[in-house]
Amino acid sequence: MAEAHQAVGFQFTVRPDGVDVKLSQEVIKNIYLSGVTAWEKRAIQFKNGILTGVYPASPSSWLIVVITMMSSLYICIDPSLGMIDTIKDNLPHSFYVFYWTYRSVLSAILFATGLWLFLIYLLRYTLKALLSYHGWIFESHGKMSTSTKVWLSLVKMFSGRRPLLYSFQASLPRLPVPSVDDTIHRYLESVRPLLDSEQYNQMEILATDFKNSKAAQLQRYLILKSWWGTNYVSDWWEEYIYLRGRSPIMVNSNFYIMDLLYLTPTHRQAARAGNVVHAMLKYRRKLERGELAPLRALGTVPMCSTQMERIFNTTRIPGIETGKKNCSDTVQHLTDRKHLVVYHKGRFFQVWLYTGGRHLLPSELETQFQRILNDTSEPQLAELKLAALTAGNRVPWARARVKYFSQGGNKVSLDAIESAAFFLTLDDEPQGYDPANTKSLDSYAKSLLHGKCYDRWFDKSFTLISYPNGKMGVNAEHSWADAPIVGHMWEYVLATDCFHLGYTEEGHCKGDVNKGLPHPTRLQWQIPKECQDVIETSYLSAKQIADDVDFHGYLFTEFGKGLIKKCRSSPDAFIQLALQLAQFRDQGVFCLTYESSMTRMFRDGRTETVRSCTSEAVAFVRAMEDAGATRLALFRKAADKHQHMYRLAMTGSGIDRHLFCLYIVSKYLGVDSPFLKKVLSEPWKLSTSQTPQQQLNLVDINKFPKYVGAGGGFGPVADDGYGVSYIIVGENLITFHISSKFSSPDTVRARRAMHRFMCIPFMLTLFLSIMNKGNKLTD
Incomplete structure (x- = not known):
């Protein structure tokens, strides 16, 4: 055993003439090296803690401010507007001659330190204000407005140099709480293609009743939580969804x-x-x-x-x-x-x-x-x-x-x-x-x-x-x-x-x-x-x-994001619409679809839901089943709508996390809300997620195309649904990880459903032909 092996490094024997102690030089050396490493680690953590604590300034900038202040006093200029003299007069009295001799210097150092800290917080809050702007994310890919270029330059200027892992944490904005009206409007819009007229009218009545009666009270508590905590969603999400x-x-x-x-x-x-x-x-x-x-x-906006x-x-x-x-x-x-x-x-x-x-x-x-x-x-x-x-x-x-x-x-x-x-x-x-x-x-x-x-x-x-x-x-x-x-x-x-x-x-x-x-x-x-x-x-x-x-993994190598982008489409929207078509051809109906997006542009941000089954997506899928329909225009409209919803989710204007938190507040207050109960009980039969790769840019996959990962996946969220993880790898590969359950009759014992999902490559190829035709001629 390891303990017994190490114990022989120290031995002692009690004898009539004293105690005979034997120490192993190897053990002493290891103890010494362990101590040195531990102190080095503490020193590095302490140094990096200071660098992170004063970011975007640096410790050396304090010395610059102090030297500047001392120099100004030397040439009889008081940039403090009398504040240094006020500090000097209010310093506690001392009997030491040394203290009285250098009290002007001490006052200048204290003022310079206060000024330095003020500038740090000014820089930090200026950067936070800049990072609260998200207009850049709603601009068309490849097109950047002048205002966004100016904003990006300002972010770079205020971001400092060589940030450490946690340097930006204090400068990240808080996740905003959307208005109840906006959330309910987007929710009703998201479920419209999934409900018939009677079901939709009933849901609209529930939503209106909630908005006019209980929503304002619950929203006030949620806004209070957003002011008090660093993120109004993440702690409740971790506890109630997982733990x-x-x-x-x-x-x-x-x-x-x-x-x-x-x-x-x-x-x-x-x-x-x-x-x-x-x-x-x-x-x-x-x-x-x-x-x-x-x-x-963008190489600039911190997560x-x-x-x-x-x-x-x-x-x-x-x-x-x-x-x-x-x-x-x-x-x-x-x-x-x-x-x-x-x-x-x-x-x-x-x-x-x-x-x-x-x-x-x-x-x-x-x-x-x-x-x-x-x-x-x-x-x-x-x-x-x-x-x-x-x-x-x-x-x-x-x-x-x-x-x-x-x-x-x-x-x-x-x-x-x-x-x-x-x-x-x-x-x-x-x-x-x-x-x-x-x-x-x-x-x-x-x-x-x-x-x-x-x-x-x-x-x-x-x-x-x-x-x-x-x-x-x-x-x-x-x-x-x-x-x-x-x-x-x-x-x-x-x-x-x-x-x-x-x-x-x-x-x-x-x-x-x-x-x-x-x-x-x-x-x-x-x-x-x-x-x-x-x-x-x-x-x-x-x-x-x-x-x-049951699982099915598939490597789609016909084309990838490179060709999709040439067709002026978002790869993510492209695949999501393919999944909607696959779901419809497999089940014959549309279903509530979950796509995960991140909110890490905000402090302690985790995820938000993008509801991919939109009215525009439904219109496109139905057009794909109609040989005489106009397809390309509907595809463009559906892809643009999906991209807009994804951007809203990333910038804190999603639907589901807000409704989830309103529901938690209602449970704490003992407020009964049929609308929130209905929303939170809806099953996600199609749960999807994209995990981006090559985020760290450690491997040039154009130079080393074989050094790519296969991504990962997860189990089905609903017993009668699918879990689909897809990973866009480089320019010419998309991997699919599809899961379902054998026991579900709705997925026809999964194996046949998996083969139906095999039509994804076929649909992607069909999309490409449609778009190419549309680009060259007309719909």
Whole structure:
């Protein structure tokens, strides 16, 4: 064991003539290096904290202001208009001659410091005012007005130089609360194509009654919350949408991200895991020190970085009802944890990530992971399926955690998992994309999303999954952050793995092999019979969910965003309209459609909903079914409407988050609203999301076209609906991840529905022919 290995570094023996103490020089060296590293880390965090705290100014600017003020006093000019003399007169008296001699200097320094702080806040609030302008986002692509060019220049001027990850946080505007009239108007417009005249009139009556009676009271509380909190949506969204859910988070909430599509850097499982884990540790170090560059739209407009704080050392803790208190999970985020927990063939291992005050090198991590792979010991009693507790219903897991894992060895082992940097599974079945196997992406997706239901710790912020053929993937818990946050981290990791760390010709990690490291430590469990029953029940519940989920992955390579843009269309609107046509041809009806957009241009922003099934989209789809209809004009109109709604959602004028928060306020106040109940109960039968790639620009995919990822996906939101994730990769590739349930008769046992969704490429090609015809001739 690691503890026993380290204990031999310090020994002492009591003798009649005294105490004989023996110290290991190696241990003393490691202690010294660990201390040096810890103090270096604190110093860097302190320095970066100051740089972030005074941004967009810099600490050196304080010295410039002080020198300028002192120089002005030297030439008998008082730019403070008498304020320095006032400060000097009001300083406390002192008997020290030194103090009285230099009180003018001290007064000037105090005034200069106050002036400097005032200028910082002036710059910060000026930048916040500039960032509150969103007119640029509503302009046509490729066309920028003079006013926007001036605004963009001002943002660049006030943004300072070389910002750190959290430099812009204090300058980001708050998410605005839309007016009730605007939200209700947009809502009614969004449901008009989905309801017949009688249903729509009934909804209109409910909406009017709500607007005239209860809306003003609820809106006042919401505006008060927006003034008091940094974001009026995000905390309630995290709690009520994610943490209060009692159903399994596996499939229903967690999502996955795949590895590189066409390449596998090495086929050695331990080596690939070693490089990837080391790259993650490098990313975590940059994250903890705030050294990552903030993501910026147009290269200038900053995005909120709050969600990135909880990527590592974060676990969702199951909640249990206590009296009248509602049951809710919590998100536990720790700092400075230096170990990893690895699962392999039913055993849990603890691996230390540091030695001598530094990260383990990739070759050292490879050694540790290979030791685990070579370990032939058997799982302890009930250890094999232990992680199924995190895959089943939340209440049984919460009760079992309190009863069986709150003391003794079980508590120590569970604490090791929940405090680990992240969770790693060394899987024993190869996965990945195989061009010769049309179902390879389907199997890969299901493995990442749920695996065997007991070989991923679904409560961890993310589980890293390593396959025997060298492929990797990620399963991420959703409450703490959204998919782009994990996607940014994954882009950094893959680029670092392939272009900075690399492998030897034999496929091993580069660097010397250190066999002197203490071996990974087995976590110890004592699982009583009652707990074993809970584990088995959770496993069976999770397996039923996993077996019911069907996936289909498809790579569309006919064309991509390059050709779509040449046709003067937004790629996202293009694909959304294709999905509407696919849905209609599959089901024969239109349905409420969810598309996720981000609100990270605001402080603590997360997501907003774009309701893609518009009246314009419906008109276009019906025209596609009518050979004599005018199609191109309807397509243009529908695409423009979709883009406008997407922009409204991004700029804080969406529909669903506002109505959601009004509903939460109504529940707190005990106000009954049939309108809000009706809105919040509507099912999203078609749930879609686009995860952008190459946001960090770490890899030139034009130069390295094979270094592209396959993106990721999620399970269906509705039992009788579809979950569709699509990723626009480069100029000539679009990947689709489509999920549904076998048990739903509406999707015709899913498999036939998946084949119907295979007509997406056909429809995209049809769109292209229509637009080309329209561009050349007429509709």
